[in-house]
Amino acid sequence: MSAVKRLVLQWIALCALLVSGAHAAPQSELDARATGAYRAEDYAAAAALWNDALDAATGALDQGAPHAGDGERARLMANLGNCAARQDDWAQAAAWFEASLRLRPRDAETRDKLDFARSEAGWSPLDRGDLASTTERALSAFTEDEARWLALVALLPLVVTLLGEALRGSRAWRRAALACAALWLFACTPCIYAAWTADSDPVLVTNPNGAAARPEPRESAERLERLPAGTHWKRLDELPGWTRLRGPDGRSVWVPSRDVFALER
Amino acid sequence: MKTTRRLVLALCCLAWIAGLGLALPSAAQADGPKVTAQLSSGLVRLGTGVRVNLHAQDVEDARVVDIPEVPGLKLAGISRPSHERRESWINGRRTVSTSIRWVVVYDPIEEGDYVIPPIELEVDGERVKTRELSLTVKRDLQGEELGYMEWIDLPDRIYEGESFRLRLRFGWDVRTSVNHANLMLPWWDELPNAIEAPDPADKLANPVEVYLNNRQRVRVQDLGEQKVGDKSMRLLELDRRYIATRSGAIELPQSFLEFGMVEQRMFSERKNTNYVGLPETSIEVRALPTDGQPFDFSGGVGRFFVGQSVDRRSVDVGESIKFGVEWSGPANLEFFTAPDPARLEAFDGFRVYGRTDEFLGDRRRVVYDLAPVRSDIEEIPPLPLWVFDTQTEQYTSVDTEPIAIRVRALPGAVGLSGETSTGPVLDIGDVQTEPEGPDGPAGPSDTTLIAVPALMLGGWFALRTGVRRAGDPDAPAARARRTALRRLRRELNQARTASDQSLAFRRFLGARTGESPEAWEGRPMLAWFEEHADANGDVQKRDTAQRAAALVRDIDESVWAGSNAALERDRIEGLARELQGCLL
Structure with a gap:
């Protein structure tokens, strides 16, 4: 390799280092400043800074791998929930904690915070303790990546038992292979659930008085009904200031965007 | 994602077939349009007309598509549709419903038992059929x-x-x-x-x-x-x-x-x-009546009676009390909304962790999980349920009786200076200041998730087919061949004489060659081994064959000409392993 080529490569590497450093610095700096503001009980400033940090993390995410940085974004969202809670906006806090849990579903501290925030907001717990809630919680305990790995890794015992069945063919191997197939299908359920809910794009009604559902995105349109606070709906579309939802009975309705919180961020 | 969805659908079916599906909540029955058909009488005298009252409830638009002809009944006509719009409050919700009615008249011509086939209607764009109707026509x-x-x-x-x-x-x-x-x-x-x-x-x-x-x-x-x-x-x-x-x-x-x-x-x-x-x-x-309807009206209508119970009356601060409330009486017990103590000011001193709600046929039972948050609480206050009493024709509150309780402060709990509360103070946790580490590896792609199981199944099928071409691996002979050496080892351990060893070795040879042990009785070993050894004369195989023949000869000598003393076990076992490796 000639000296000129080596020089050019070193220059490109140096530029890449500087550019990546320039990206990394603002986010960590914003985070540090937000923590300082939070400690100084300036919760509005802390929220603004963490919001900026979240935007930066999300921006980096758009350029990188689809799920890179989910944990960090979940942390920033949980901190934003704390800021809302300290400003006595428990509905907003619950929404941030729930958004955070979607990215980091097994984080016990955030779940406790969510339960507390929902209780303070006067909403029923997200996990009602019945079979449906427990099942939903168990199925959503994995991120999509984890669920995919689980589905793949659970194939290993099946491979072994199928090999045994092919080479030995005894009833015991057949039963073991069937059991492993059942186990694999069971292990696939989180992946199935993740795929099924991948495009649900839920929003949470955060206005304590509920969200007025209208057939068209204008204040003068007739109010069809009021979506209760703390309930989840599927987002279909957005216009400035208005969000279109799949409302009760499957009808699409428009609600003011300020009354709902998009959990997919 | 489309591929994933397809995979997902297939997996779902399999999962449910395998009985692995977790019990999911049963979907609530959708409140759709309801269509009924009612005869004015199931039995009429000959010469008397019979009406079929068609009623489509909760619909926007409906029309009768087809009225069936019934031999023996003359279709006299059908009325114009009559529209009706009603607004009502049920369970605290405003319900607006539109219903449409028709009357179809048949004149019986002959005596007999008739079945009027389903009448087809188009309701909000969908075809709906009523039930069959039975009609008996009698002369007297x-x-x-x-x-x-x-x-x-x-x-x-x-x-x-x-x-x-x-x-x-x-x-x-x-x-x-x-x-x-x-x-x-x-x-x-x-x-x-x-x-x-x-x-x-x-x-x-x-x-x-x-x-x-x-x-x-x-x-x-x-x-x-x-x-x-x-x-x-x-x-x-x-x-x-x-x-x-x-x-x-x-x-x-x-x-x-x-x-x-x-x-x-x-x-x-x-x-x-x-x-x-x-x-x-x-x-x-x-x-x-809408006048005087309280905001907290539960939707309960009828005569209500209430009873209450607790599982304990002396608790520590923060400890759970199961507060059970039972409503009974001639009322719509299964349909009213049970009160939520978390929304009542009287229950400010309690944290509500949840509740179980069940309808037991003749009563409705709700168990609230309450935890007192202060030690100065002395009773569970009355829990009101706003209902409409059909006897007095007024809205009224059915309250539980207050239940006296004793709440102890937690041992060692110290109140903060300037704070009056001695119970535990619940608050949100701190923010997380440490950045999160890098995320785990990205999950496998859709293609991988589909291809790996497919390849695995294909590979298994190919391997299975190949193996079975050479015979069933689970056949008794194949199993005996696989376990021959292990069995020989076990039998040699138990053998006390050369006769026992001879029998065990013959069994081994028989299992490995797929013959009976008796086939090896008196067989010229060296000739057989040499015949089955490599024709070109692999030195090692020939040597093994010769040593096997010598072993058999030694065993026979000991059995027939000697003291029937057992030979060295390791020699037989070692040779058997060699035979299994190259000749059998």
Whole structure:
């Protein structure tokens, strides 16, 4: 390799280092400043800074791998929930904690915070303790990546038992292979659930008085009904200031965007 | 994602077939349009017209598509649709419903039993069919004086949301021979403005079955022989509970009881039956008054009684108390919304962790999980339930009795200076200041998730087919061949004489070659081994064959010419392993 080529490569590497450093610095700096503001009980400033940090993390995410940085974004969202809670906006806090849990579903501290925030907001717990809630919680305990790995890794015992069945063919191997197939299908359920809910794009009604559902995105349109606070709906579309939802009975309705919180961020 | 969805669908089916699906919540029955068809009477005299009242509820638009022709019944006409719009409050929700009615009239031409096929309607763009209707046409309806039929405590007026019973008592003179009883109730399963409610009355003490509308059977209570007027009657009673769903009228068309003797013949039946009937009637359903309706109205309508209990009365701060409340009485117990203590100011001193809610047929039981947050709490305050009392015709609050409790401060708990509360203070946790580490590896792609199982299955199938071409690996001979060396080792451990060793070695050779052990009795070993060794003469194989022949010769010598003393076990076992490796 000639000296000129080596020089050019070193220059490109140096530029890449500087550019990546320039990206990394603002986010960590914003985070540090937000923590300082939070400690100084300036919760509005802390929220603004963490919001900026979240935007930066999300921006980096758009350029990188689809799920890179989910944990960090979940942390920033949980901190934003704390800021809302300290400003006595428990509905907003619950929404941030729930958004955070979607990215980091097994984080016990955030779940406790969510339960507390929902209780303070006067909403029923997200996990009602019945079979449906427990099942939903168990199925959503994995991120999509984890669920995919689980589905793949659970194939290993099946491979072994199928090999045994092919080479030995005894009833015991057949039963073991069937059991492993059942186990694999069971292990696939989180992946199935993740795929099924991948495009649900839920929003949470955060206005304590509920969200007025209208057939068209204008204040003068007739109010069809009021979506209760703390309930989840599927987002279909957005216009400035208005969000279109799949409302009760499957009808699409428009609600003011300020009354709902998009959990997919 | 589309591929994933397809995979997902396939996996879902498999998962459910394998019985692995977790019990998911049962989907609530959708409140869709309801279409009913009701005959004005299930039994008419020849020459009397019969009406079919068609009623489509909760619809935007509907039309009758097809009215079936019935031989023996002349279609006299159909009325214009009559639209009706109602607004009501049920369970705290405003309900606006539109219903459309038609009346179809048939004129019977001949005596007989008729089935009017389903009538097809188009309701909000969808085709819907009514049920089949049974109609009996008789020239004369006789025997009324021999039978008995009466409504028991049929209410004239009720409120929407109120539960009511339809008790139909019927029977016949005990001197009448009866082996057949058939209730002709055109309103059965076709009551507009009402739904049937589950009822413990299903558990009848003395049940008997009678025919219903010529098609099905229904269980009724046998009341035995009783005096009605001056006659002794065998009485039965049908009892069902309903809940009025909207204001208007609940119409009960003419009901009949057919009773008497029916003789079954090979290809026909001979009936000698009598009829007794009730005229058509209706129940007025009034809307709940909106004046004075409290904001916390639960939707409960009727007469309510309440009882309460706790599982403990002495607790620490933060400890759970199961506060059970039971509502009972003639009311719509399964439909009202139970109060939420978390929203009541009186329960500020408690944290509500959840509740279980169940309907037990004759009562509704809700158990609240409460935890006192302060030690100065002395009672569980009354829990109000706002209902509409149909007796006083007023909204009223049904309250539980206060329950005295003792709440102890947690041992060692110290209040913060300047704070009066001695109980635990619940608050949100701190922010997380440490950045999160890098995320785990990205999950496998859709292609991987589909391709790996597919390849695995393909590979398994190919391997399985290949292996089975050489024979069934699970056949007894194949299994014996695989386990021959292990079995030889076990038998050599137990062998005490050269004869035992000879037998064990022959068994080994037999299992490995697929022959019986006796085939190796007296076989010229060296010749056989040399024959089956490589023709070109692999030195090692030839050597192994020679040593095997020598071993057999030594064993035979010991058995037949010596003291039958056992040979060295390791020599036999080592040679067997070598034979398995290169010759057998």
